[in-house]
Amino acid sequence: MSTDMQLYCVASLLRRGHSLDQFSTGLALLGVALGLAPWWQGIYNPWVLTIGCALLLLGAVQKYWAFRVAFDADLFQRMADSPSTLSDRTQALDQALAGLGLQAAKRGDRPWPERSRSALTLLRRQAMVLGAQLLLTLGGLLASPWWTI
Structure with missing residues (x-):
C-alpha cells in the first residue's frame, strides 16, 4: 500500500473519533443530570452525585483525547492531500510542530508507520475512556434504587 x-x-x-466524542458528550451531560437531579427534588444522594461527577470527569478526559485525535486527523489528511513529495511535507510538518512547541525536535525523524501507530493509539485511548464512561453509566443505572422492587 502506498504511503499516501x-x-x-x-x-x-x-x-x-468525532462520533466517539459526540457519544461521550451525551454521557457527560447525563452525568450532570444525574448529579443534579436529586438536589432538585430536595434529596442528597452522595452515590448518585459521585457517579455524576465521575461521568463528567471522564467526559473531560475524553474531550482531551478527542482534541488530540481530531488534530492528528487533520494533519494526516493534509499530508495525504499535499502535492509535494512526502519527505518535503514531513520536514515542513516537523518544523512547524517543533516551532509551535508541539513536538520535540529530536522526534521529527520518525517514519510514517510509527506516526500512524501513535495516532491510532490516541484513538484507542479515546475509545477506552468512552468505554469507562459507558460502564459507569450502565453500572449506575443498574445499581439505582428504582430498579429494586
Whole structure:
C-alpha cells in the first residue's frame, strides 16, 4: 500500500473519533443530570452525585483525547492531500510542530508507520475512556434504587 493511501486510511479512522466524542458528550451531560437531579427534588444522594461527577470527569478526559485525535486527523489528511513529495511535507510538518512547541525536535525523524501507530493509539485511548464512561453509566443505572422492587 502506498504511503499516501496509508495516510488517507489513518486520517479516515481518526475522523471516527468525532462520533466517539459526540457519544461521550451525551454521557457527560447525563452525568450532570444525574448529579443534579436529586438536589432538585430536595434529596442528597452522595452515590448518585459521585457517579455524576465521575461521568463528567471522564467526559473531560475524553474531550482531551478527542482534541488530540481530531488534530492528528487533520494533519494526516493534509499530508495525504499535499502535492509535494512526502519527505518535503514531513520536514515542513516537523518544523512547524517543533516551532509551535508541539513536538520535540529530536522526534521529527520518525517514519510514517510509527506516526500512524501513535495516532491510532490516541484513538484507542479515546475509545477506552468512552468505554469507562459507558460502564459507569450502565453500572449506575443498574445499581439505582428504582430498579429494586
